[in-house]
Amino acid sequence: MVESMILFLLSQLASQPALLPASLPVVRVGTYSYPLYDRRVALEPLAAMIERVSGRSTQIVLLDTPDALADAVCSGDVDVAMTNLGAFVKIRSCPEVKAIAVLDTPSAVLDTYRGVLISRRDVGVATLDELAARAGGLHYSEVLPGSTSGALVQRAILRSVKTKPSSFLSVRQAGTHDAALDDLLTGRSEVAAVAEEPWRNLLAKYPALAAQLHLLWRSEPLPVGPVVCKHSLRTSCDAIQSALLGPSGGDVAGSLSNGWRETEGAIRFRAYDPASYDAFRAE
Structure with a gap:
């Protein structure tokens, strides 16, 4: 009887998942x-x-x-x-x-993983050089610090025209790519850094809204x-x-x-x- 009980207990222990050492x-x-x-x-x-x-x-x-x-x-x-x-x-x-x-x-x-810079069409900024010249009077939105397609690559292209986010009148961290696009459409910003896919989605689904915006720059695949x-x-x-x-x-x-x-x-x-x-x- 005792031996049967011991064997039963041993079999139950063996069936339990191994515990990782807490130490x-x-x-x-x-x-x-x-x-x-x-x-x-x-x-x-x-x-x-x-x-x-x-x-x-x-x-x-x-x-x-x-x-x-x-x-x-x-x-x-x-x-x-x-x-x-x-x-x-x-x-x-x-x-x-x-x-x-x-x-x-x-x-x-991967081919769709790109960053873009977009401006409001009514601002009249059509090129990166024009953006650099007028940055001090414009509000800028990006996704969040360290975002690849919604901050990093755009900062690199801004450096190429001797500009950076701090050159703008203000910088807003929108939190998501869609929110950065919404900043443009609602007038919170005149320029935004976003991934290409949300921009393409806006073009496909809401062309009238997309027509209010202008594509300034598009990166290579990242x-x-x-x-x-x-x-x-x-x-x-x-x-x-x-x-x-x-x-x-x-x-x-x-x-x-x-x-x-x-x-x-x-x-x-x-x-x-x-x-x-x-x-x-x-x-």
């Missing part, structure tokens, strides 16, 4: 929030994979902006992160940080931000990289791709290629 430091997995996507859900398969690879518990961390995410990775407050280009150009110069994988996004999606890992006692970046680039990375890729407009449809990761990012720099 080991937690691996913090992070990104930045965006109102249109539940990025905590998008990160969950990545966090689960890291637990399997590292044998450590994970904690999902959501920062307010790409710039805040970059600061958290560089300071060691986030160990593994899904970035955008804006965050990555700041992160890559930080010590002990490594880009470990990039979502292999379909080429048709690379998506990589997954990065900060080397420390709590992270095994090489092991995490191998898992992402291997067969088990597919579930993680599919979930992450649903959290970003520019990565939609990715089902696997590919190796990070530094040359794709050489043209971009932090301010």
Whole structure:
């Protein structure tokens, strides 16, 4: 009877999932929030994979902006992160940080991942040179600090005509691309930095409203931000990289791709290629 009870208890213990050691430091997995996507859900398969690879518990961390995410990775407050280009150009110069994988996004999606500068047609600004000359009297909207297609690339083209956001009468952080477009349509701003896709959607669905606006500039296709890992006692970046680039990375890729407009449809990761990012720099 006693032996039967012992065997029963042992079988019950064996059937329970293994608990990760509570004494080991937690691996913090992070990104930045965006109102249109539940990025905590998008990160969950990545966090689960890291637990399997590292044998450590994970904690999902959501920062307010790409710039805040970059600061958290560089300071060691986030160990593994899904970035955008804006965050990555700041992160890559930080010590002990490594880009470990990039979502292999379909080429048709990548071709639409561009930034644009748009002005109100009634302002009469038709070129970048005219924009530079009149910036001091205009209100400017961008999406949020560190947004790739709604701030970063537009700041780069503004520098080419010796202008920057602080040259404008005011700068507004709209929060989303659609909100930045709405700033133009409602008169809160005369110039806005947004991704091309919302602009194309406005052209297709509301041509009369789009006719009130003027396309000043359109970027080339942009690379998506990589997954990065900060080397420390709590992270095994090489092991995490191998898992992402291997067969088990597919579930993680599919979930992450649903959290970003520019990565939609990715089902696997590919190796990070530094040359794709050489043209971009932090301010």
